[in-house]
Amino acid sequence: MTQEIRCDSLWYGADIVTMRAGKYHIIEDGALAVTDGRLAWLGARDELPVVHSIQTTDFGGGIITPGLIDCHTHLVFGGDRSDEFEQRLQGVSYAEIAARGGGILSTVRATRAASQQQLFDSALQRLQTLLAEGVTTLEIKSGYGLDEASELKILRVIRQLGQQVEADIRATCLAAHAIPPEFAQRPDDWISLICTRLLPRIKAESLADAVDAFCEHLALSPHQVERVFHAASQLGLPVKVHAEQLSAQGGSRLAARYRALSADHLEYATPQDALAMAQNGTVAVLLPGACYLLRETQKPPVDAFRQYGVPIAIASDANPGTSPALSLRLMLNMACMLFHLTPEEALAGVTTHAARALGLQDSHGTLERGKVANFVHWPLTRPAELVYWLGGQLPCTVIYQGIPREESLYPK
Numbered sequence: 001m002t003q004e005i006r007c008d009s010l011w012y013g014a015d016i017v018t019m020r021a022g023k024y025h026i027i028e029d030g031a032l033a034v035t036d037g038r039l040a041w042l043g044a045r046d047e048l049p050v051v052h053s054i055q056t057t058d059f060g061g062g063i064i065t066p067g068l069i070d071c072h073t074h075l076v077f078g079g080d081r082s083d084e085f086e087q088r089l090q091g092v093s094y095a096e097i098a099a100r101g102g103g104i105l106s107t108v109r110a111t112r113a114a115s116q117q118q119l120f121d122s123a124l125q126r127l128q129t130l131l132a133e134g135v136t137t138l139e140i141k142s143g144y145g146l147d148e149a150s151e152l153k154i155l156r157v158i159r160q161l162g163q164q165v166e167a168d169i170r171a172t173c174l175a176a177h178a179i180p181p182e183f184a185q186r187p188d189d190w191i192s193l194i195c196t197r198l199l200p201r202i203k204a205e206s207l208a209d210a211v212d213a214f215c216e217h218l219a220l221s222p223h224q225v226e227r228v229f230h231a232a233s234q235l236g237l238p239v240k241v242h243a244e245q246l247s248a249q250g251g252s253r254l255a256a257r258y259r260a261l262s263a264d265h266l267e268y269a270t271p272q273d274a275l276a277m278a279q280n281g282t283v284a285v286l287l288p289g290a291c292y293l294l295r296e297t298q299k300p301p302v303d304a305f306r307q308y309g310v311p312i313a314i315a316s317d318a319n320p321g322t323s324p325a326l327s328l329r330l331m332l333n334m335a336c337m338l339f340h341l342t343p344e345e346a347l348a349g350v351t352t353h354a355a356r357a358l359g360l361q362d363s364h365g366t367l368e369r370g371k372v373a374n375f376v377h378w379p380l381t382r383p384a385e386l387v388y389w390l391g392g393q394l395p396c397t398v399i400y401q402g403i404p405r406e407e408s409l410y411p412k
Protein backbone atom coordinates (compact mmCIF):
# COMPACT_ATOMS: atom_id res chain seq x y z
CA MET A 1 0.00 0.00 0.00
CA THR A 2 1.39 3.44 -0.93
CA GLN A 3 2.05 5.57 2.12
CA GLU A 4 0.23 8.93 2.13
CA ILE A 5 1.00 12.00 4.23
CA ARG A 6 -1.21 14.99 4.99
CA CYS A 7 0.76 17.97 6.23
CA ASP A 8 0.68 21.74 6.67
CA SER A 9 3.85 22.41 4.69
CA LEU A 10 6.39 20.60 2.56
CA TRP A 11 9.94 21.81 1.94
CA TYR A 12 12.44 20.36 -0.54
CA GLY A 13 15.23 21.19 -2.96
CA ALA A 14 18.11 21.37 -0.43
CA ASP A 15 20.51 19.02 1.37
CA ILE A 16 19.33 18.40 4.95
CA VAL A 17 22.08 18.52 7.59
CA THR A 18 20.20 16.59 10.27
CA MET A 19 22.90 16.76 13.04
CA ARG A 20 21.52 13.44 14.32
CA ALA A 21 23.75 12.10 17.14
CA GLY A 22 25.95 15.20 16.78
CA LYS A 23 27.12 14.38 13.24
CA TYR A 24 26.27 16.09 9.95
CA HIS A 25 24.31 13.00 8.74
CA ILE A 26 23.34 14.78 5.52
CA ILE A 27 20.31 13.75 3.48
CA GLU A 28 21.14 14.84 -0.06
CA ASP A 29 18.29 16.43 -1.99
CA GLY A 30 16.03 15.98 1.01
CA ALA A 31 12.44 16.81 1.83
CA LEU A 32 10.72 17.82 5.08
CA ALA A 33 7.01 17.66 5.91
CA VAL A 34 5.61 19.68 8.83
CA THR A 35 2.38 19.13 10.73
CA ASP A 36 1.33 21.15 13.79
CA GLY A 37 4.80 22.70 14.04
CA ARG A 38 6.55 19.31 14.20
CA LEU A 39 8.53 17.32 11.65
CA ALA A 40 6.06 14.73 10.36
CA TRP A 41 8.43 13.21 7.77
CA LEU A 42 11.91 13.77 6.43
CA GLY A 43 14.08 11.85 4.01
CA ALA A 44 15.36 11.82 0.47
CA ARG A 45 13.04 13.57 -1.93
CA ASP A 46 12.87 10.58 -4.24
CA GLU A 47 11.57 8.47 -1.34
CA LEU A 48 8.84 10.95 -0.51
CA PRO A 49 5.43 9.24 -0.10
CA VAL A 50 2.30 10.72 -1.67
CA VAL A 51 1.89 14.09 0.06
CA HIS A 52 -1.13 16.32 0.45
CA SER A 53 0.33 19.59 1.67
CA ILE A 54 -1.37 22.94 2.15
CA GLN A 55 1.83 24.75 1.14
CA THR A 56 4.95 23.64 -0.75
CA THR A 57 8.37 25.32 -1.05
CA ASP A 58 11.18 24.35 -3.42
CA PHE A 59 14.42 25.91 -2.16
CA GLY A 60 16.19 25.16 -5.43
CA GLY A 61 19.52 24.33 -3.78
CA GLY A 62 21.41 25.12 -0.58
CA ILE A 63 21.41 23.38 2.80
CA ILE A 64 18.98 23.09 5.70
CA THR A 65 20.25 22.90 9.28
CA PRO A 66 18.43 22.69 12.59
CA GLY A 67 17.65 26.12 14.05
CA LEU A 68 20.75 27.24 15.96
CA ILE A 69 20.69 27.22 19.77
CA ASP A 70 22.60 29.68 21.96
CA CYS A 71 22.52 27.87 25.31
CA HIS A 72 24.32 30.46 27.50
CA THR A 73 23.69 34.23 27.44
CA HIS A 74 23.31 37.10 29.89
CA LEU A 75 21.36 39.36 27.51
CA VAL A 76 19.36 41.33 30.09
CA PHE A 77 21.49 44.03 31.72
CA GLY A 78 21.81 47.80 32.10
CA GLY A 79 24.68 49.91 30.76
CA ASP A 80 27.81 48.52 29.14
CA ARG A 81 31.43 47.99 30.21
CA SER A 82 33.45 49.35 27.30
CA ASP A 83 35.37 51.44 29.88
CA GLU A 84 36.58 48.26 31.56
CA PHE A 85 37.49 46.83 28.17
CA GLU A 86 39.80 49.81 27.70
CA GLN A 87 41.26 49.34 31.20
CA ARG A 88 41.96 45.68 30.51
CA LEU A 89 43.74 46.63 27.30
CA GLN A 90 45.95 48.88 29.43
CA GLY A 91 46.91 45.91 31.59
CA VAL A 92 44.41 45.95 34.49
CA SER A 93 43.16 42.40 35.07
CA TYR A 94 39.51 41.24 35.25
CA ALA A 95 40.07 40.19 38.90
CA GLU A 96 41.58 43.61 39.82
CA ILE A 97 38.64 45.43 38.25
CA ALA A 98 36.24 43.19 40.21
CA ALA A 99 38.16 43.80 43.47
CA ARG A 100 37.72 47.57 42.95
CA GLY A 101 33.92 47.15 42.80
CA GLY A 102 33.75 47.04 38.99
CA GLY A 103 33.05 43.98 36.88
CA ILE A 104 29.80 42.21 37.63
CA LEU A 105 28.96 44.72 40.38
CA SER A 106 29.16 47.68 38.02
CA THR A 107 26.57 46.03 35.76
CA VAL A 108 24.50 45.27 38.89
CA ARG A 109 24.34 49.00 39.68
CA ALA A 110 23.21 49.86 36.12
CA THR A 111 20.70 46.99 36.03
CA ARG A 112 19.11 47.88 39.36
CA ALA A 113 18.70 51.48 38.13
CA ALA A 114 16.98 50.44 34.89
CA SER A 115 13.21 49.95 34.59
CA GLN A 116 11.71 46.69 33.38
CA GLN A 117 10.80 48.42 30.09
CA GLN A 118 14.35 49.77 29.60
CA LEU A 119 15.82 46.34 30.24
CA PHE A 120 13.34 44.79 27.82
CA ASP A 121 14.10 47.32 25.06
CA SER A 122 17.88 46.99 25.25
CA ALA A 123 17.79 43.19 25.53
CA LEU A 124 15.38 42.94 22.57
CA GLN A 125 17.87 44.71 20.29
CA ARG A 126 20.68 42.35 21.25
CA LEU A 127 18.36 39.37 21.00
CA GLN A 128 17.25 40.31 17.47
CA THR A 129 20.87 40.57 16.37
CA LEU A 130 21.61 37.06 17.64
CA LEU A 131 18.38 35.63 16.19
CA ALA A 132 19.11 37.06 12.73
CA GLU A 133 21.87 34.48 12.29
CA GLY A 134 19.50 31.53 12.32
CA VAL A 135 19.07 31.18 16.10
CA THR A 136 15.67 29.75 17.11
CA THR A 137 16.35 28.77 20.76
CA LEU A 138 18.23 30.84 23.29
CA GLU A 139 18.87 30.77 27.03
CA ILE A 140 19.05 33.96 29.10
CA LYS A 141 20.29 34.19 32.70
CA SER A 142 19.48 36.68 35.43
CA GLY A 143 22.37 37.53 37.74
CA TYR A 144 22.86 41.28 37.39
CA GLY A 145 20.16 42.16 39.91
CA LEU A 146 21.50 40.49 43.05
CA ASP A 147 18.60 41.56 45.21
CA GLU A 148 15.23 39.90 45.29
CA ALA A 149 13.28 42.58 43.40
CA SER A 150 15.93 43.09 40.73
CA GLU A 151 16.45 39.38 40.07
CA LEU A 152 12.66 38.98 39.68
CA LYS A 153 12.60 42.03 37.40
CA ILE A 154 15.19 40.44 35.09
CA LEU A 155 13.45 37.06 35.06
CA ARG A 156 10.17 38.76 34.15
CA VAL A 157 11.90 40.55 31.27
CA ILE A 158 13.18 37.18 30.05
CA ARG A 159 9.69 35.67 30.16
CA GLN A 160 8.35 38.78 28.37
CA LEU A 161 10.99 38.36 25.63
CA GLY A 162 9.93 34.74 25.28
CA GLN A 163 6.34 35.85 24.69
CA GLN A 164 7.22 38.53 22.16
CA VAL A 165 9.80 36.97 19.85
CA GLU A 166 9.55 34.01 17.53
CA ALA A 167 12.11 31.89 19.35
CA ASP A 168 12.10 29.43 22.23
CA ILE A 169 13.58 31.32 25.19
CA ARG A 170 14.72 29.49 28.34
CA ALA A 171 15.22 31.43 31.58
CA THR A 172 17.93 30.59 34.13
CA CYS A 173 18.20 32.10 37.62
CA LEU A 174 21.81 33.16 38.29
CA ALA A 175 21.24 35.01 41.58
CA ALA A 176 24.35 33.08 42.71
CA HIS A 177 26.49 35.11 40.28
CA ALA A 178 28.32 37.13 42.97
CA ILE A 179 27.93 38.34 46.53
CA PRO A 180 25.99 41.64 46.46
CA PRO A 181 27.71 44.63 48.15
CA GLU A 182 25.04 44.70 50.91
CA PHE A 183 26.11 41.19 51.91
CA ALA A 184 29.89 41.69 51.60
CA GLN A 185 30.38 41.14 55.36
CA ARG A 186 27.90 38.24 55.63
CA PRO A 187 27.98 36.44 52.25
CA ASP A 188 26.31 33.29 53.56
CA ASP A 189 23.19 35.30 54.32
CA TRP A 190 22.85 36.04 50.59
CA ILE A 191 23.05 32.33 49.90
CA SER A 192 20.38 31.70 52.54
CA LEU A 193 18.16 34.33 50.96
CA ILE A 194 18.55 32.66 47.55
CA CYS A 195 17.75 29.24 48.99
CA THR A 196 14.86 30.08 51.29
CA ARG A 197 13.13 33.02 49.56
CA LEU A 198 14.16 33.59 45.98
CA LEU A 199 14.20 30.06 44.58
CA PRO A 200 10.86 29.03 46.15
CA ARG A 201 9.27 32.20 44.75
CA ILE A 202 10.78 31.63 41.30
CA LYS A 203 9.54 28.08 41.35
CA ALA A 204 6.04 29.13 42.44
CA GLU A 205 5.83 31.77 39.68
CA SER A 206 7.53 29.56 37.02
CA LEU A 207 10.06 32.30 36.37
CA ALA A 208 13.05 30.04 35.64
CA ASP A 209 13.71 26.72 33.94
CA ALA A 210 17.08 26.15 35.67
CA VAL A 211 19.40 27.50 38.36
CA ASP A 212 23.03 28.52 37.73
CA ALA A 213 25.91 29.56 40.03
CA PHE A 214 29.37 31.09 39.48
CA CYS A 215 31.92 28.96 41.34
CA GLU A 216 35.11 31.06 41.45
CA HIS A 217 37.45 32.74 43.91
CA LEU A 218 35.91 36.13 43.04
CA ALA A 219 32.34 34.81 43.23
CA LEU A 220 30.97 31.83 45.25
CA SER A 221 32.87 29.08 47.04
CA PRO A 222 32.11 25.43 46.23
CA HIS A 223 30.33 25.16 49.60
CA GLN A 224 28.09 28.14 48.81
CA VAL A 225 27.37 26.74 45.34
CA GLU A 226 26.45 23.41 46.87
CA ARG A 227 23.90 25.06 49.16
CA VAL A 228 22.25 26.64 46.12
CA PHE A 229 22.28 23.33 44.21
CA HIS A 230 20.79 21.52 47.17
CA ALA A 231 17.93 24.03 47.43
CA ALA A 232 17.31 23.97 43.67
CA SER A 233 17.25 20.18 43.60
CA GLN A 234 14.77 20.08 46.50
CA LEU A 235 12.48 22.27 44.39
CA GLY A 236 12.95 20.08 41.33
CA LEU A 237 14.84 22.76 39.38
CA PRO A 238 17.77 21.51 37.25
CA VAL A 239 21.16 23.13 37.85
CA LYS A 240 24.07 24.45 35.75
CA VAL A 241 27.37 26.00 36.74
CA HIS A 242 29.95 28.58 35.64
CA ALA A 243 33.10 26.71 36.65
CA GLU A 244 36.87 26.48 36.21
CA GLN A 245 36.88 29.75 34.25
CA LEU A 246 39.72 31.56 36.05
CA SER A 247 40.94 28.83 38.39
CA ALA A 248 40.29 25.19 39.31
CA GLN A 249 37.74 25.11 42.16
CA GLY A 250 36.06 21.76 41.50
CA GLY A 251 32.76 23.41 40.53
CA SER A 252 32.26 21.20 37.48
CA ARG A 253 32.72 17.99 39.50
CA LEU A 254 30.36 19.32 42.17
CA ALA A 255 27.77 20.18 39.52
CA ALA A 256 28.11 16.71 37.99
CA ARG A 257 27.22 15.22 41.41
CA TYR A 258 23.97 17.17 41.18
CA ARG A 259 23.46 15.82 37.66
CA ALA A 260 23.80 19.33 36.25
CA LEU A 261 22.54 19.98 32.74
CA SER A 262 25.86 21.66 31.96
CA ALA A 263 29.13 23.02 33.30
CA ASP A 264 30.25 26.10 31.41
CA HIS A 265 33.63 27.80 30.62
CA LEU A 266 35.94 24.97 31.91
CA GLU A 267 39.34 26.32 30.82
CA TYR A 268 40.85 25.01 34.09
CA ALA A 269 38.89 21.74 34.19
CA THR A 270 40.88 18.51 34.52
CA PRO A 271 40.40 15.10 32.87
CA GLN A 272 38.92 13.92 36.22
CA ASP A 273 36.32 16.68 35.98
CA ALA A 274 35.56 15.52 32.43
CA LEU A 275 35.09 11.94 33.67
CA ALA A 276 32.69 13.05 36.41
CA MET A 277 30.71 15.05 33.84
CA ALA A 278 30.57 12.08 31.46
CA GLN A 279 29.31 9.80 34.22
CA ASN A 280 26.47 12.17 35.04
CA GLY A 281 25.41 13.34 31.59
CA THR A 282 26.62 16.90 32.15
CA VAL A 283 27.30 18.85 28.92
CA ALA A 284 30.53 20.91 28.60
CA VAL A 285 29.52 24.37 27.36
CA LEU A 286 32.57 26.15 25.93
CA LEU A 287 32.54 29.93 25.66
CA PRO A 288 35.30 31.03 23.30
CA GLY A 289 34.20 34.68 23.37
CA ALA A 290 35.02 35.04 27.08
CA CYS A 291 38.28 33.14 26.66
CA TYR A 292 39.29 35.47 23.82
CA LEU A 293 38.26 38.71 25.53
CA LEU A 294 40.17 37.80 28.71
CA ARG A 295 43.21 36.76 26.63
CA GLU A 296 43.10 33.46 28.54
CA THR A 297 45.91 31.11 27.57
CA GLN A 298 44.61 28.03 29.43
CA LYS A 299 42.33 26.00 27.15
CA PRO A 300 39.50 23.60 28.09
CA PRO A 301 40.44 19.88 28.07
CA VAL A 302 38.76 19.11 24.74
CA ASP A 303 40.65 15.83 24.25
CA ALA A 304 39.41 14.54 27.62
CA PHE A 305 35.83 15.54 26.72
CA ARG A 306 36.19 13.58 23.48
CA GLN A 307 37.81 10.60 25.19
CA TYR A 308 35.09 10.29 27.84
CA GLY A 309 32.25 11.20 25.48
CA VAL A 310 31.22 14.46 27.16
CA PRO A 311 28.91 16.33 24.75
CA ILE A 312 30.45 19.71 23.87
CA ALA A 313 28.24 22.76 23.32
CA ILE A 314 29.31 26.24 22.18
CA ALA A 315 27.59 29.47 23.24
CA SER A 316 28.01 33.23 22.96
CA ASP A 317 28.00 33.98 26.73
CA ALA A 318 26.70 37.37 25.52
CA ASN A 319 27.36 39.66 28.49
CA PRO A 320 28.65 43.20 29.04
CA GLY A 321 31.92 42.20 30.72
CA THR A 322 33.75 39.22 29.32
CA SER A 323 31.90 38.51 26.07
CA PRO A 324 30.01 41.33 24.34
CA ALA A 325 29.34 38.84 21.56
CA LEU A 326 26.33 39.16 19.31
CA SER A 327 27.25 36.51 16.73
CA LEU A 328 26.96 32.78 17.36
CA ARG A 329 28.59 32.12 13.98
CA LEU A 330 31.69 33.97 15.13
CA MET A 331 31.73 31.72 18.21
CA LEU A 332 31.73 28.67 15.93
CA ASN A 333 34.82 29.93 14.18
CA MET A 334 36.52 30.82 17.48
CA ALA A 335 35.74 27.38 18.91
CA CYS A 336 37.64 25.82 16.00
CA MET A 337 40.53 28.28 16.02
CA LEU A 338 41.00 28.62 19.81
CA PHE A 339 39.85 25.21 21.07
CA HIS A 340 40.66 23.06 18.01
CA LEU A 341 37.14 21.76 17.48
CA THR A 342 36.24 20.48 14.02
CA PRO A 343 33.51 22.40 12.15
CA GLU A 344 31.23 19.37 12.63
CA GLU A 345 31.84 19.41 16.40
CA ALA A 346 31.28 23.17 16.49
CA LEU A 347 27.98 22.86 14.63
CA ALA A 348 26.88 20.04 16.96
CA GLY A 349 27.76 22.48 19.76
CA VAL A 350 25.05 24.93 18.68
CA THR A 351 22.47 22.28 17.76
CA THR A 352 22.46 18.71 19.16
CA HIS A 353 24.50 19.32 22.33
CA ALA A 354 23.21 22.84 22.99
CA ALA A 355 19.70 21.35 23.14
CA ARG A 356 20.93 18.84 25.73
CA ALA A 357 22.53 21.64 27.77
CA LEU A 358 19.02 23.09 28.10
CA GLY A 359 17.31 19.75 28.73
CA LEU A 360 15.57 20.05 25.34
CA GLN A 361 17.21 17.09 23.61
CA ASP A 362 13.89 15.28 23.03
CA SER A 363 12.32 18.15 21.09
CA HIS A 364 15.12 20.35 19.73
CA GLY A 365 18.64 20.31 18.31
CA THR A 366 18.39 17.85 15.42
CA LEU A 367 16.16 17.33 12.40
CA GLU A 368 14.38 14.08 13.20
CA ARG A 369 10.79 12.97 12.93
CA GLY A 370 8.64 14.22 15.83
CA LYS A 371 10.92 17.12 16.76
CA VAL A 372 9.91 20.79 16.66
CA ALA A 373 10.15 22.15 13.09
CA ASN A 374 12.76 24.82 13.81
CA PHE A 375 15.12 24.86 10.84
CA VAL A 376 17.13 27.23 8.66
CA HIS A 377 17.76 27.27 4.93
CA TRP A 378 21.14 28.66 3.88
CA PRO A 379 22.14 29.26 0.24
CA LEU A 380 25.45 27.50 0.91
CA THR A 381 27.00 24.31 -0.39
CA ARG A 382 28.57 22.82 2.76
CA PRO A 383 27.77 23.13 6.48
CA ALA A 384 31.40 24.06 7.23
CA GLU A 385 30.69 27.40 5.52
CA LEU A 386 28.70 28.42 8.61
CA VAL A 387 31.92 28.16 10.59
CA TYR A 388 34.23 29.49 7.91
CA TRP A 389 32.85 32.91 6.90
CA LEU A 390 33.90 35.68 9.28
CA GLY A 391 31.72 38.73 9.89
CA GLY A 392 29.10 40.11 7.57
CA GLN A 393 25.71 38.49 7.18
CA LEU A 394 24.83 35.19 5.59
CA PRO A 395 21.40 35.29 4.03
CA CYS A 396 19.08 32.67 5.50
CA THR A 397 15.43 31.73 5.77
CA VAL A 398 14.41 30.79 9.29
CA ILE A 399 11.47 28.45 9.80
CA TYR A 400 10.18 28.61 13.37
CA GLN A 401 7.67 25.97 14.42
CA GLY A 402 7.02 25.24 10.77
CA ILE A 403 6.37 28.85 9.72
CA PRO A 404 8.81 31.28 8.01
CA ARG A 405 9.95 33.98 10.39
CA GLU A 406 9.92 37.64 9.45
CA GLU A 407 13.53 38.77 9.40
CA SER A 408 12.91 42.45 10.15
CA LEU A 409 10.81 42.11 13.29
CA TYR A 410 9.84 39.14 15.43
CA PRO A 411 6.34 39.76 16.77
CA LYS A 412 4.62 36.60 17.88
Ligand code: NIG
Binds near residue numbers: 104214245321322
Ligand atom coordinates in the same frame (compact mmCIF):
# COMPACT_ATOMS: atom_id res chain seq x y z
O1 NIG B 1 29.93 34.08 31.96
N1 NIG B 1 31.71 34.14 34.55
C1 NIG B 1 30.83 34.79 35.05
N2 NIG B 1 29.87 35.51 34.47
C2 NIG B 1 29.91 36.06 33.14
C3 NIG B 1 30.55 37.38 33.06
C4 NIG B 1 30.30 38.25 34.15
C5 NIG B 1 30.68 39.67 33.92
O2 NIG B 1 31.87 40.01 33.90
O3 NIG B 1 29.73 40.47 33.79
C6 NIG B 1 30.57 35.09 32.20
O4 NIG B 1 31.69 35.30 31.70
Ligand code: FE
Binds near residue numbers: 242
Ligand atom coordinates in the same frame (compact mmCIF):
# COMPACT_ATOMS: atom_id res chain seq x y z
FE1 FE C 1 28.26 33.32 31.55
